[in-house]
Amino acid sequence: MQPDRAFLDSGGPFAHTAVAYGSDSGFLRLVQPLIAGALREGRRILVVAGERGLDLIGDAFGADARLIDRRLAGKWYAHPTRTLAAFHDYIRQRERPLVLGEPVWSGWTERQAREWIRYESVLNAAFAGIPVSLWCLYDETLALDHVLHTHPTELSGAGLRRSDRYVSPERFALPGDDLPLPAPPPSAVVTDFTLEELGRLRALVTDHAHRVGMRRDLVASLVLSVSEMAANSVEHGAGHGRATMWAADGEIVCEIADSGGGDLDVPLPGYLPPEPGSPRGYGLWISRQLCDLVQVRGVDGELRVRLHMTLD
Helix, strand or coil: CCCCCCCCCCCEEEEEEEEECCHHHHHHHHHHHHHHHHHHHCEEEEEEECCHHHHHHHHHHHHHHHHHEEEEHHHHHHHHHHHHHHHHHHHHHHCEEEEEECCCCCCCCHHHHHHHHHHHHHHHHHHHCEEEEEEEEEEECCCCHHHHHHEEEECCCCCEECCCCCCCCCCCCCCCCCCCCCCCCCEEEEEEEHHHHHHHHHHHHHHHHHHHHHCHHHHHHHHHHHHHHHHHHHHHHHCEEEEEEEEEECEEEEEEECCCCCCCCCCCEEEEEECCCCCCCHHHHHHHCCCCCEEEECCCEEEEEEEEEEEC
16 A cells, blocks of 8 residues: 555544553543534534443533444444445435544454444545544554554644555455455356346345345345346346356355456546435445445456445
């Protein structure tokens, strides 16, 4: 990851700051002035943290704690794109809110951690220019190497400083992002489709999901996601595509390949909600919220979107 010096100024309407603490007292020493200042200004405040952090804030502010919206991190940080949508709804409906959040981090798999790191980078694009202060809390003992790459500024016991390692979300990449997706297994089900065959494709996905043992209440979400991606292929790509489906490691994988798609012409595809009234851009946004993982690759004129969903 190469540093990008042209990052957003924390003195502007939007600020995204990592807050590193090492103890309960350090936690309060850093966040208490932020919350107290927002309370004096009459701003809405959202704090997403573990039970210990929420208790510390409740004790520190006493009766004023009722003025603070508090959410448990374990429930709030359940899925990166859904969390992004939840923050989006909260921030867009309030004037100059203060938001403090502490992602869970411990207990996540490497794949989950990668998506959460990506989510933290996307925040810089999702709320650029919007008057909101985002302060992301971290236990400094976790030694999260990515923090200064995804946050323009950092607040610690030494004070507030700008990160010289920050990378803009449009340029941010994790190791392996540029590698081709692994080939599907020989047992995968493969079918071609056109616009007239989308109904047949939905039926095929439904049947395959049931046969591999997918939980019934998840099937509709999978079918909707595949249908959205296939419709994009025929409407905005070559007019036809190829679907490949298989099950492995407790999940079902569906890939939509479009030989006329090539590279997507928008940055951060599907990570940012469509603009109000926009007729396009909903497919990937919806699929990223419904699926456990969405991978997008554009190689040699072919666009491949791979959807992952757990079986139960």
